[in-house]
Amino acid sequence: MPGREKVMRMSVEQPLWRALTGYRVLALVYAVGLFATAYEKFTRPWLAVAYFAVLAVWTLATLPKVANAAACTKRFLTADLTIALAGILLTPLADAHERVQAGGPTLPSIWTAGSVLAFAVKGGWRWAALASTLVAAANLVERGSPARDTVHNVILVWVASIAIGYVVEVARASERTLARALEIEAATRERERLARDIHDSVLQVLAMVQRRGAVIGGEAAELGRLAGEQEVALRTLVAGGLLPVSRVSEDAAEGAVVRVVDQDHEDTGNEPVDLRTLLAPYAGALVSLAEPGAPVRLAPAAAREVAAAVGAALDNVRRHAGEQARAWILVEDEPDEVIVTVRDDGPGIPEGRLAQAEGEGRLGVALSIRGRLRDLGGSAELISVPGQGTEVELKVPKDFKDANEPRGKAEQR
Numbered sequence: 001m002p003g004r005e006k007v008m009r010m011s012v013e014q015p016l017w018r019a020l021t022g023y024r025v026l027a028l029v030y031a032v033g034l035f036a037t038a039y040e041k042f043t044r045p046w047l048a049v050a051y052f053a054v055l056a057v058w059t060l061a062t063l064p065k066v067a068n069a070a071a072c073t074k075r076f077l078t079a080d081l082t083i084a085l086a087g088i089l090l091t092p093l094a095d096a097h098e099r100v101q102a103g104g105p106t107l108p109s110i111w112t113a114g115s116v117l118a119f120a121v122k123g124g125w126r127w128a129a130l131a132s133t134l135v136a137a138a139n140l141v142e143r144g145s146p147a148r149d150t151v152h153n154v155i156l157v158w159v160a161s162i163a164i165g166y167v168v169e170v171a172r173a174s175e176r177t178l179a180r181a182l183e184i185e186a187a188t189r190e191r192e193r194l195a196r197d198i199h200d201s202v203l204q205v206l207a208m209v210q211r212r213g214a215v216i217g218g219e220a221a222e223l224g225r226l227a228g229e230q231e232v233a234l235r236t237l238v239a240g241g242l243l244p245v246s247r248v249s250e251d252a253a254e255g256a257v258v259r260v261v262d263q264d265h266e267d268t269g270n271e272p273v274d275l276r277t278l279l280a281p282y283a284g285a286l287v288s289l290a291e292p293g294a295p296v297r298l299a300p301a302a303a304r305e306v307a308a309a310v311g312a313a314l315d316n317v318r319r320h321a322g323e324q325a326r327a328w329i330l331v332e333d334e335p336d337e338v339i340v341t342v343r344d345d346g347p348g349i350p351e352g353r354l355a356q357a358e359g360e361g362r363l364g365v366a367l368s369i370r371g372r373l374r375d376l377g378g379s380a381e382l383i384s385v386p387g388q389g390t391e392v393e394l395k396v397p398k399d400f401k402d403a404n405e406p407r408g409k410a411e412q413r
Contacts, residue, residue: 013069013121013168013171013172013175014068016121016168017067017068017069018067020066020114020118020121021066023114023117024059024063024066024114025060027109027110027111027113027114028056028111030110031107031108031110031111034105035052035107038099038104041095041096041099042094042096043095043096043097044093044094045094047090047094048090048094048095048107051086051087051090051094051107052107054083055083055087055107055111058080058083059111062076062080065080066118069121072118072121072122077118077119077127077131080115080118081115081119081131081135083108083115084108084112084115084135085134085135085138087106087107087111087112088108088135088138088141089138089141089142090107091106091107092142094107095107100142100143100144101143106139106142112135113157113160113161115135116128116131116132116157116161117161119131120161120164120168121164121165121168123165124165124166125161125162125163125165125166125169127165128161128162128164129162129165131161132154132161132162133158135157136154136158139153140154206227206230207227207228210224210227210285211224213225225285228284228285229284229285270299270300271300272297272298272299272300272303273297273299273303274295274296274303275297275298275303275306275307275331275340276292276295276296276331278304278306278307279291279307279310279331282307282314282329283329286325286326287326287327287328288328288329289329289331290328290329290330290331291331292331292332292333294333296331296333296338297398298396298398302396305372305373305375305376305396306338306340306372306373306394306396309340309372309373309380310329310340310342312369312372313342313369313392314342317342317344317346317390320346320349321346321347321389321390322346325344325345325346326344326345327342327343327345328341328342329341329342330343336397337378337397338395339394340393340396341392341393341394342391342392342394343389343390343392344389344390344391346389347386347387347389348384348386348387348388348389348390349386349390369382369392369394373395373396376396377397378394378395378396379394379395380393380394380395381393381395
């Protein structure tokens with residue numbers, strides 16, 4: 001048996017961490033190069049050398065910390081930002097006052113942006129806003145006054161970091177959505193594979209046991225009935241849990257088991273639904289359901305009304321053909337319409353019985369079946385030959401667009 005499909009997860013933010021790792025190293029080299037070219041202009045060059053030594057050791061030692069989101073902890077981010085802020089505030093002590101006032105670079109220079117970007121990639125735009133605000137405050141303290149070039153650089157870092165943080169949040173949300181879609185697709189394929197295997201083996205065996213038990217009779221007939229019920233339950237299970245909630249009620253007086261589709265489930269809006277999922281709960285030991293292998297799509301209201309009409313037809317079978325009468329539901333998916341046929345092996349309807357029922361006020365067929373289909377732009381034909389059972393053919397067009405709520409329970413014949 002082929003192995004279960006695995007969902008391959010992809011990380012849209014992992015390239016950002018790799019880019020940040022390279023940026024921190026290059027930014028360190030750039031900051032050291034700026035200091036080396038202006039070494040003689042520093043009033044306390046030894047202080048700058050000490051800071052760059054610490055910065056180099058910290059940058060190289062913490063490269064694994066910026067390899068991914070899991071390794072980049074809050075403690076690391078706090079320490080990293082502290083080193084950047086310390087370098088900014090040490091700049092007036094190490095560099096000449098004239099260079100500071102003229103807008104010269106701080107000791108960490110563009111390395112500070114790497115620390116802010118780590119906040120953005122790790123925590124999104126809110127973390128980025130916090131880190132960039134602290135960097136902006138440190139730059140204003142280092143300069144001593146809000147000069148134009150300092151304000152410009154501060155705003156640039158603040159806006160850029162927040163934008164990157166927002167993009168990261170959107171990317172993460174998209175990644176979760178994609179992962180969920182891939183999981184659903186993989187689960188659907190696996191369910192379809194299992195359904196094929198079960199159909200080719202277990203369901204066929206249960207159906208054979210049901211038929212043979214009915215032929216042999218006696219205890220074998222009871223075994224066949226149980227096999228039929230398990231076949232229905234298994235077909236429902238392999239449908240993937242897409243069936244609406246159904247209720248099973250037992251009539252204590254008559255001992256009949258009636259399956260009723262629950263119409264209180266959550267509304268699906270105007271999206272087409274699979275008619276098969278609404279008809280499946282009607283299947284049982286005495287009711288066989290034959291359906292296409294592909295979904296039979298109808299507008300929600302139309303699908304519910306057709307299912308209700310099928311339920312009304314089955315109620316008529318139980319009432320007038322007896323509790324042990326068998327029924328068959330056939331679903332046909334035509335290009336322009338859907339045809340559902342309900343047939344039973346009862347005694348049939350005597351000629352003139354329907355007209356008499358309508359005259360007496362029992363409008364089950366007129367309203368519950370024909371009325372529903374007429375409202376959908378379809379038709380309901382009833383064919384009955386005494387002694388040969390009854391057949392109800394329901395036709396509904398696929399272009400039905402009415403989104404109104406379905407009617408309540410209709411009267412039964």
